[in-house]
Amino acid sequence: MGRYFRRKLLIYGVTFFIAVTINFAIPRLMPGDPVARMLNRHSVSNSESAAALRTYFEDVFGFDVPLWQQYLNYWTALLQGDLGVSVFAFPSPVSSVVLDALPYTIGLLVPAILLSWIVGNGLGAMAARSKWLDNSVLPLGYLLTAVPYMWLAILLVWSGGVLLDWFPAARGYSLSMQPNLSWAFFVDLVHHWFLPFLSLFIVALGGWAIGMRNLVIYELESDYSNYLQALGAPRRLVRRYAFRNAMLPQISGLALQLGVVVGGALVTEVVFAYPGLGSLLLNAINNQDFFLLQGILLFIVIGVLLFNFLADVAFVLVDPRTRLGLEGGQS
CATH class of the missing domain: 1.10.3720.10 (MetI-like)
Structure with a gap:
């Protein structure tokens, strides 16, 4: 029976890995720019201020690195219990908003x-x-x-x-x-x-x-x-x-x-x-x-x-x- 449950846990582990990978990919395939939405919420009209804020938000959300590195950073943060910062409820952490x-x-x-x-x-x-x-x-x-x-x-x-x-x-x-x-x-x-x-x-x-x-x-x-x-x-x-x-x-x-x-x-x-x-x-x-x-x-x-x-x-x-x-x- 122990072998059965170990096999089940392996299947669930593989399923979890695939689901998390798809979970990472789907939002990034959606149209739109979350950083631009953040700038619109702050009503920034000055181009220099907008550029500075864009740099700041891209750094906070991790969009300033290549996609493959974002994926690795996502897994690293996930294993540490860090789900990132919410754009909608900025600057609240995602874990707090979801909980x-x-x-x-x-x-x-x-x-x-x-x-x-x-x-x-x-x-x-x-x-x-x-x-x-x-x-x-x-x-x-x-x-x-x-x-x-x-x-x-x-x-x-x-x-x-x-x-x-x-x-x-x-x-x-x-x-x-x-x-x-x-x-x-x-x-x-x-x-x-x-x-x-x-x-x-x-x-x-x-x-x-x-x-x-x-x-x-x-x-x-x-x-x-x-x-x-x-x-x-x-x-x-x-x-x-x-x-x-x-x-x-x-x-x-x-x-x-x-x-x-x-x-x-x-x-x-x-x-x-x-x-x-x-x-x-x-x-x-x-x-x-x-x-x-x-x-x-x-x-x-x-x-x-x-x-x-x-x-x-x-x-x-x-x-x-x-x-x-x-x-x-x-x-």
């Missing part, structure tokens, strides 16, 4: 992913055993899966935030409040959090319900289920085995869906003007902020790789056949 927004994105993603996975699997398993529930869950599940995150987010903003005025339509907390550890701020935070969370939860729910429903039906019609029933095993026991075997592909599917859900979360944050990585990413693109863009994408890459690795570990721990196969392969 301020990261809790909002995690607060959306983790509950939406876990709750949609748990509830969706439960509904799908029940739909496989109930004809009435199957006739209602299956069409609704297909409908929810086809709904784009952005469209549903806009619909929730219009209905819940504008038409009914039950929830705030934008921001992470009220303008009249400052972040603190008080109960009033927590309630206000949850009040603003609910609609973005609901949009992510609803779309992901349908896919998990359909997947589990189909897997449970397949397991109930398999040879081992028919054999158990022929031996007189209780129906509940057969269903339990079917559910456990159907869960294994769902664990793998959870890792595969993480990238899609993360992308949906970023778009949802833009729609709700939620102060997470999505809104920050939009500001970074609009301001040609290379370092902030790299920092955000780096955190996303690390998060997706980490969750995929945890899903691999969970799969090995849940499935005894996988453990036996790994142990047998090492002996």
Whole structure:
């Protein structure tokens, strides 16, 4: 089993290296000049002052050296935990800007992913055993899966935030409040959090319900289920085995869906003007902020790789056949 995880870590390491290299290249392929944008923000009209400021900003951002040296400097700084200085929030470091927004994105993603996975699997398993529930869950599940995150987010903003005025339509907390550890701020935070969370939860729910429903039906019609029933095993026991075997592909599917859900979360944050990585990413693109863009994408890459690795570990721990196969392969 140790050899298996070492091989997995090597694969994730190579993936991380390629992702970081692409992360370095993409912002520099974008049109625009971040230094020129900085000069425009400072409204510099004198040519000598503009030249001096350009030299200063190019030195700060490391644009005064060849591209290959920028790449080596990027890796050196990255290994030291230095993500550079933000153009958009100059002179704040990128790590500080990203860490301020990261809790909002995690607060959306983790509950939406876990709750949609748990509830969706439960509904799908029940739909496989109930004809009435199957006739209602299956069409609704297909409908929810086809709904784009952005469209549903806009619909929730219009209905819940504008038409009914039950929830705030934008921001992470009220303008009249400052972040603190008080109960009033927590309630206000949850009040603003609910609609973005609901949009992510609803779309992901349908896919998990359909997947589990189909897997449970397949397991109930398999040879081992028919054999158990022929031996007189209780129906509940057969269903339990079917559910456990159907869960294994769902664990793998959870890792595969993480990238899609993360992308949906970023778009949802833009729609709700939620102060997470999505809104920050939009500001970074609009301001040609290379370092902030790299920092955000780096955190996303690390998060997706980490969750995929945890899903691999969970799969090995849940499935005894996988453990036996790994142990047998090492002996």
